[in-house]
Amino acid sequence: MNFISGIILSFITVLVLVFIPFFGMQVANLQFVFGVIIPYAAIVLFLVGVVGRLLLWSFSAVPFRIPTTAGQQKSLPWIKPNKIENPSSAAGVFGRMLLEILLFRSLFRNSTMEFREGPRVTYEWEKWLWLSAILFHYSFAVVLIRHLRFFTQPVPAFVTMLESLDAFMQTGIGPLPGLMLPGMYLSGIILLAAAGYLFLRRVYIPTVRYISLPTDYFPLFLILAIATTGILMRYLLKVDVVGVKELALGLATFHPVVPQGIGVLFYMHLFSVCCLFAYFPFSKLVHLGGVFLSPTRIMANNNRFVRHVNPWNYPVKVHTYDEYEEEFREKMVEAGIPVEKE
Amino acid sequence: MMYDENKIIPMIIIFVALVTFPLWYNLGKAAPKPDPKIDTPVIQALQNKQCIEPKAAMKTTHMKILDEWRNDVVRGDYSRQMTTADGRVFEKSLQNGCMKCHSNKTKFCDQCHNYMEVKPFCWDCHIAPKETN
Numbered sequence A: 001m002n003f004i005s006g007i008i009l010s011f012i013t014v015l016v017l018v019f020i021p022f023f024g025m026q027v028a029n030l031q032f033v034f035g036v037i038i039p040y041a042a043i044v045l046f047l048v049g050v051v052g053r054l055l056l057w058s059f060s061a062v063p064f065r066i067p068t069t070a071g072q073q074k075s076l077p078w079i080k081p082n083k084i085e086n087p088s089s090a091a092g093v094f095g096r097m098l099l100e101i102l103l104f105r106s107l108f109r110n111s112t113m114e115f116r117e118g119p120r121v122t123y124e125w126e127k128w129l130w131l132s133a134i135l136f137h138y139s140f141a142v143v144l145i146r147h148l149r150f151f152t153q154p155v156p157a158f159v160t161m162l163e164s165l166d167a168f169m170q171t172g173i174g175p176l177p178g179l180m181l182p183g184m185y186l187s188g189i190i191l192l193a194a195a196g197y198l199f200l201r202r203v204y205i206p207t208v209r210y211i212s213l214p215t216d217y218f219p220l221f222l223i224l225a226i227a228t229t230g231i232l233m234r235y236l237l238k239v240d241v242v243g244v245k246e247l248a249l250g251l252a253t254f255h256p257v258v259p260q261g262i263g264v265l266f267y268m269h270l271f272s273v274c275c276l277f278a279y280f281p282f283s284k285l286v287h288l289g290g291v292f293l294s295p296t297r298i299m300a301n302n303n304r305f306v307r308h309v310n311p312w313n314y315p316v317k318v319h320t321y322d323e324y325e326e327e328f329r330e331k332m333v334e335a336g337i338p339v340e341k342e
Numbered sequence B: 001m002m003y004d005e006n007k008i009i010p011m012i013i014i015f016v017a018l019v020t021f022p023l024w025y026n027l028g029k030a031a032p033k034p035d036p037k038i039d040t041p042v043i044q045a046l047q048n049k050q051c052i053e054p055k056a057a058m059k060t061t062h063m064k065i066l067d068e069w070r071n072d073v074v075r076g077d078y079s080r081q082m083t084t085a086d087g088r089v090f091e092k093s094l095q096n097g098c099m100k101c102h103s104n105k106t107k108f109c110d111q112c113h114n115y116m117e118v119k120p121f122c123w124d125c126h127i128a129p130k131e132t133n
């Protein structure tokens, strides 16, 4: 698909999704549908979908350890192995997975190859993808954890601590009067900026543009829509946050209530979030679970000293050399072929 | 056949436990929703019991009003009074404005703020009205 039509298609899809509650609420009083039924359905779909994926994956055999060349593997005693980049033990694998999941080690290795100054290939350390990816994921996580203040009562200490860290800039004295209370959360802004960059790089880097599909643009646009509605709601077009907490606590305690007059922007935010959660297990976003099962990261490179048997091997009928010699010994001796047992 | 089930199953359990955190943290108990009281002497004495703006707007934007007021008084046009659209005059002040009417901070402001776990740092400097129980 042409990349422009891919972008337009996914953009329009997200636009339609975000505005479904907007028009839905005007036609009828659908608070209960958008505030209770759809959120429950989305979270059930999310849980069942992701768990189903994990179970499905667990039925795939992994008969062989895939060695990667990122570091020296364990071999002769006088060659120093790289215990984390090419682990031979479970502890090393644990270290590699920690680096991968917490610091995005593989992305950090990213480099670009370009022709520069005539026909001359240059390899360049390319860190923008790593930087924007790590900012994106961490700010997403922080935003998500901070949202627990709507779903818990009393709010746990780790949430309030994260809130005060996140709002440490105390932009109460901002340049725009009336815009800076409540205090600005950095993570929300970083989330929007990083997701924006992740989209732009798909457009301006030709090689990335070439491999980008609507399924790449769609989740990005959806997350951009969620962040935009959230930020609008907090700083500009205020909604009744106490009502939001009543609704959220109602969902979490199975006593659903729909307070009146929260503001339609909230339902647009919530509905986009529900779309994201429902879409999650069926899209590339399941890499949330998949990263824990990355074949080249999760297995120790021990092919040289542990025998891995392919589980779908049928019992092969073998004829060992001993049996062969047993069978043909006389003929071999006659022909002058050396035998092991006389 | 399932492979590595001794690792996958704990992983699934941890995942489900994390996602359902709000469910088991609250244990099905809905906290009472806040009930801000407006029964202060000053408000009782009012002819029409109205805030600066209509109630729904106050609920969502009171912090912005405070922010604007503070800005005006401290580094804006230094005006200390404002007139609403319907001709009522208010002092642009936290202590002499809001808290004159809402002199029951613990039963009013704190009701919502404790529920939402917001802790405005204003009271580090500004003095909350004395309350007698």
Ligand code: HEM
Binding pocket: A140, A143, A144, A146, A147, A150, A182, A185, A187, A188, A189, A191, A226, A227, A228, A229, A230, A231, A232, A233, A234, A235, A241, A244, A248, A266, A269, A270, A273, A276
């Ligand atoms: C994928 C999940 C979600 C993401 C990425 C997200 C993102 C955001 C962002 C970026 C903001 C701006 C303020 C901030 O930085 O915190 C925000 C605000 C907000 N979100 Fe979400 N959100 C999500 C889920 C939800 C859910 C499930 C609810 C329902 C309770 C919700 C309700 C709100 C409300 C009420 C605000 C305004 C907060 C305020 O005025 O203080 N969000 N969201």
